[in-house]
Amino acid sequence: MVGRYLIQNATVISVDAAIGIVRNCDVLIEHGIITAVAQNLPTSADLTIIDATDAIVSPGFVDTHRHTWQTQLRTITSDYVLSDYVVNIRNIYGSCYTPHDAYLGNYCGALESIDNGITYLVDHSHIMNSPDHADAAVKGLQDSKIRAVFCYGLYENPAWEGSSVNKEQEIKNPKWRWDDARRIREKYFKSNQPTDLLRFGFAPAEIERGTLAEAIDEVEFGRSLGSAVITGHVAMGKYDRGAHIVRNFEQRNILGPDLLFSHCATLHDDELEAVKKNGVSLSSTPDTELQMGMGHPIAFKAHKHGCVASIGIDITSNNPADMFQQMRLLLQAQRHLDNEKHAVRLPKVSQRCEEVLEMATIGGAAAVGLQDVIGSITPGKRADLLITRCDSTRMTPVHDPVAALVLYANAFDIDTVFIDGELVKHKGLLTGVDWPKVRRELCDSAASIMERSKNAPTEEINVAIMQMLQGFAGDGNGTDGA
Ligand SMILES: [Zn+2]
Structure with a gap:
């Protein structure tokens, strides 16, 4: 649902040189857009509050x-x-x-x-x-x-x-x-x-x-x-x-x-x-x-x-x-x-x-030409962002939040994902997705692809592709493979 959200008390890795990394920081999202990034933003009754204590907010x-x-x-x-x-x-x-x-x-x-x-x-x-x-x-x-x-x-x-x-x-x-x-x-x-x-x-x-x-x-x-x-x-x-x-x-x-x-x-x-x-x-x-x-x-x-x-x-x-x-x-x-x-x-x-x-x-x-639209936690940009929890065994304690994100975190640490101000993952789960049902369909589809592939003229295709690849640098015959 797109609405108004206030993420409170996060460590914000903004990837915006003018904002930098801010601890105990709040992020306000209104109708799809990041509208404020600062400590102690005011709350109001119509805001959905998300507590991000012990968590990192970073761009998607x-x-x-x-x-x-x-x-x-x-x-x-x-x-x-x-x-x-x-x-x-x-x-x-x-x-x-x-x-x-x-x-x-x-x-x-x-x-x-x-x-x-x-x-x-x-x-x-x-x-x-x-x-x-x-x-x-x-x-x-x-x-x-x-x-x-x-x-x-x-x-x-x-x-x-x-x-x-x-x-x-x-x-x-x-x-x-x-x-x-x-x-x-x-x-x-x-x-x-x-x-x-x-x-x-x-x-x-x-x-x-x-x-x-x-x-x-x-x-x-x-x-x-x-x-x-x-x-x-x-x-x-x-x-x-x-x-x-x-x-x-x-x-x-x-x-x-x-x-x-x-x-x-x-x-x-x-x-x-x-x-x-x-x-x-x-x-x-x-x-x-x-x-x-x-x-x-x-x-x-x-x-x-x-x-x-x-x-x-x-x-x-x-x-x-x-x-x-x-x-x-x-x-x-x-x-x-x-x-x-x-x-x-x-x-x-x-x-x-x-x-x-x-x-x-x-x-x-x-x-992709969207540096003014997404890619950092900057007021005015579309709200595509992650909340990554730092309370798991692999994420405790965090001295350097950037290192935590780059070298320690995995998908299970991602609690929340916003895209265009909409909650698409929350409390560790994809929103509005019946995954067991979708998974069954995906497995059926995979099995039917494997079944149909048995009809393929593999040898013929193999020969055609090997011919196509001849003359590439990997064969030592490339025209200029440097
Ligand atoms: Zn590719």
Whole structure:
């Protein structure tokens, strides 16, 4: 319910330099907006009081790269390299999804996010097996009440006998997704303003897969639809085939602040410079990048360079939608790299906890152009925030609240989540969600996807993908894999 709330006696980690960290602090939320952050705010009878003694108030996390539909595939890719993922997830399981599966994947993926304190999601949605899938994916996000940008994906999951992709449609009108993206934009996202809970975005098929002309064509089409965010996978470590999308876009004046590139570990310095100059944003996804040969996460290097750096969960077929986990992995992997790089021991730690917390909050907000709307506990911003309890065994005592949040907390410590001033998690539970019922539906859906996947021509798909991946830097034949 959206109303008036007074959170009392919290330790506020504002992630706003003008406010800083304030102990014994109150936060007033009125009709979706944070209206005051100060000690001893006056109370009144019409306020709902939330006691936050022994608790931290912080901005909701912003996840800038997720394929939310994959919720049913949890744990499948955890021992995969990227080529296994492309074969099995993108070309087999993806093709098995029905519209109902796409709905549940997005709905439950968004619920998982809220439970874990992620209040904003960039949904890079490449599950468009039919127009009905697109409607279902949007509805999944809508029903969850998360704040998100739905990025309509052009990727074609292959049609094979027994899949949910309509082969006839693909042959008759291979560009049907372009028309359908326009339909979705008009049907659900007429306004598409920064303060709208759900906005329309766009995701080219695979921006480095085809020719440069095709990549430009797709980005320009996304722009013609007024997409809030246009996102794509770029410069993926051992899978970087030397397309140099960033350099080529820069030379042709295509770069702009609506572009959000994920991964990017192998961007060259001139490309980082172009990213900074043009206000392009980057998303690092530590778990998948470190595991799958996509290079060392670029976030800290990019941040040092002056670029907008943020963090994504990427795929919950591999790791949960847990920003705590990604912050830790990113921070400690970078500290390790910095320690190893220096011949002598470092006199002080190279990166601080607060830097990674900024990337997971205000950095993410900036990455999607919402730095004035969300991402910090600042009066005037929309109320997307968390109350994290510090009374568990793992959170007692707290000398440094930022360290507690970055290196100690987990989803079970999150007592309350507000999105747009609405209580979406309270007293440790998602509000308005019959989880046992939803869980049963999710398990049924997962089982039916597994059943349909048995029809897939696995060997044929495997050969096709391996051929596609030939010539990548990982094979030692890359044109420029540095
Ligand atoms: Zn991705």
